[in-house]
Amino acid sequence: MADHSKPPKHSNSLTYWIAGAIVAAIAVALLFPNVAVHFDIGGELFLRALKMIVVPLVFTSVMCGVLGLGDVRRLGKPGAAAVGYYLCTTVLAVIVGLIVVNVVRPGVGTINKEQLEKFATAEEMPDQVLRRTLAAESGLSEDAVASVFTDLPADNDEAPSTNVILKNLALMLVTDNLFGAAVETQLLPIIVFTICFGALLTTMPDETRTIATFVSEANHALLSFVMALMKIAPIGIFCLVTARFGKAQADGRFFEELGQIGWYFAAVLIGLAIHAFVVLPLIFWIVRRENPFRFAAAMSQALLTAFSTASSSATLPVTLECAESAGIPKRSTEFVIPLGATINMDGTALYEAAAAIFIAQAIGNDLTIGQQAIVAVTATLAAIGAAGIPEAGLVTMLIVLGAVGLPLEYIGLILAVDWLLDRFRTTVNVFGDSVGAAVVGVTIPEDAPSAS
Template sequence: MTESPKHNQSLTYWIAGAIVAAIAVALTAPNIAVHFEIGGELFLRALKMIVVPLVFTSVLCGVLGLGDVRQLGRPGATAVGYYLCTTVLAVVIGLIVVNVIRPGVGTVDPAVLEKFAESAELPNGQTEAPGMGVVLENLALMLITDNLFAAAADTQLLPIIVFTIAIGALMTTMMDRVRSIATLVTEANDLLLRFVMALMKLAPIGIFCLVAARFGKAQADGRFFEEISQIGWYFAAVVIGLAIHGFVILPTIYYLVTKKNPYHYMAAMSQALLTAFSTASSSATLPVTLECAESAGVSKRSTEFVIPLGATINMDGTALYEAAAAIFIAQAIG
C-alpha cells in the first residue's frame, strides 16, 4: 500500500517547488495570487475531513495490534513521557534564545505591541492567573467529553483518542466476539490511507494555492515586508529556536536512541514536513504523517498509536513560540 521511495522523492520535489513558486507569484502578482484561495481551502478541507475517522481507526488498530491490553501501559507511558520531555526542551530553548537575542528591547510599534498584549489578556475579567490546581483540573476535563459527536465536529482529538483507547482495550479482552468489528476497522483504516495517498497526488496543486493565497493577501495589503520588519528580531528568535530544536535537539535524540542517521529519516518524512509548513496544522498533516512514517520503515503498530497521540499533545513548536512570545512582551514593556 505504500508508495515507492522514488515516487515519494519526486512528490517531495514537486511540493517544495510548489511552495517556492507560490511565494514568487504572491510577491510579484498578489492580486492574482489571492484568487487561488479556493483551491487551497478545498485541499485543506479535504485533509481535515478525514482526520477524525482516521484517528479513530488508526488508534484502534494500534491498540488492537498490541494484542493484550496489559501491554499498552509501557508504550503508552513511553510515548507520553517522550512528548512531555521534548515539549519542556522546546520551552527551554525558546527561553534561552529570546533572552540572548532580546527582540523586545528597544522601540516597538505600539500597534504590534497591542496585538501581542491582547493575546495575553486573561479571559472573563480575571485579575490574576489561575493556580496550578485550576490548570490541572482543566487538563483533566479535556480528556473526557460529554458529547463525542460534538468533539468530532470540533476536531477535538484528545477525548476521541481517550475514548478509542478505552474501546480498543476492552476489545482486546474479547477478541473472539469482536473479530468482525476488528476486521471492519482494519479495512476502514486501509481505505482511509488509500484516500490519503490519492489526495497526496494533488498536494503540489493544493499547497501552491494555499501558500500563494496567504502570502498574496499579505502582500496585497502591503503588510508582508512591513510586519516582518516590525517584529523581525522576534521572528528571527522564534525561527532560530525552532531550527535548533528541529535540526539539532530532535535529531540528536533520534541518533542516541536508534544509532541511525536522523537526517535520512527526516528526508523520508519530507512530505509531511512540507505539508505541515504550508498548512500550519499538525491535525491536517496527520494523514500525510501516517503514510510517510510507514514508508520510512516505522512499524504500522507504532505509527497507528503514537502519531495520532503526538499530533494532539506534542506541540513543541507552539510551546517554544508561546514561551518566546511571553518574554518578548515582557521585554517590550520593560
C-alpha cells in the same frame, strides 16, 4: 484477513513537486498579490479534504495500534513512553526558546515608544483583538475560536490562571458527546475513547474478530484515500500558500512590521532550528542509532504539508503515511502519531516562551529566573492544551502572559508575523510527532500480533 503490513510506496518526485509548488506560490504572491488572494478557494478545498478524513482515520489507526499490541497489558510501556517523550521534548523546546531569547534579547532597543503606546492605549480589549484576528487568519468563526479554550475571558483583560488550563486539560480527556467531539475535531477525547474501547476488545479476541477485521480494512482504505489525495497535493498547497502570502503582501504591513520585530522573528526561527536540527535528531540517534536526517528526508512530504496548512491535525493523514513509508513500525505510528498531533506541541511551546520574554524585554520588564521558570511551566501546559489548528498558540499565549503579570495588550506586537511563524512551529510539531513514533517504537515488543 488481508495483509496490509507492507508500507505504501513513497514518491520522492511528489516531494519535489510540493516543494516547487511552495516556491512558485511565494513568487506569485509577492509579484501579483491581488491575484494571489483569489486562490483561497482551491486551498480551502484541499484543506477541507484533508480534515474530512482526520476523525475516521484517528479512530481506525489508534484502534489498529491498540489491537496490534494484543494483550491490554502491553499498552502500559508504549503509552508511558509516548507521554514521557512528548512531555520531555516539550520541556526541552521551552528551555531552548528561553536560552535563545535571553542570548539574542530581541526586545531590547528594537521597538519604538510610539508603537508601544499604540498598544497600551488601544480601546479594544486584547481578547477581542485575539478572537477577531484568529478568526480572520484561520477561517474559523469567533465562536469556534472561543471554543478552543472554553474559559477564555470574554469581557475583560484578565488572563485565565494556570488552574484554569489544568482544569481544561483534564476535561479535554473525556467528552459527554463523542459525535459532538468528532464534529468539532476534538481529537483527544476520541483518542481516549478509542484506546479504552480497543483495550476492551483485546480481552475478548474471539468475539471481536469481525470488528478487528473491519477496522483494519477501513484503516487501509483511508490510507489509500490519503495517497490518492496527495496526488493533487501540489495544486492544493500552491493555492493555500499563494492565498496566504498574497494576503500578507496585499495588506502591505508584513514587511513593515518585520522591520520592527525582525530580531524576535529571527530568535524564534533560531530556537525552532536548534530543536528541529539538533535536539530531536540527537534523541532519534541516541534511541535508534540511525541517521536522523535520512529519516527527516523520508518525512519531507508531511513536513512540507505542515508548513503549507499550519495545522498538525490536517497534516495527520500525511504524517501517518510518511512515517510508515520511513520504516517505523505500524503499531507505533498508529498509536503514537495521532496522540502527538493532539498533545505534542514542541514548536508552540518554544514560541510562547520566547514571545513572552520578548514582550517583557520590549516594555522594559526583564523577568527574573523565577518568573522565567513560571513561563516555562505555563508555556508547556498551554502548548499541550492548544488545539491542532492554525494559530491556536495565540489563544493560549494569554495564559503565559498572565502567569507572570505581563500586560496582555502587548500581544499585538507579534500578531503581524505570527501567521508565518505558525507555519514553522507546526512543521517542528509534526517532525516531533514522527520522531516520537520512531522512539516509542523500540518499546513495543516485536512479537506483538498485528491488527492487520
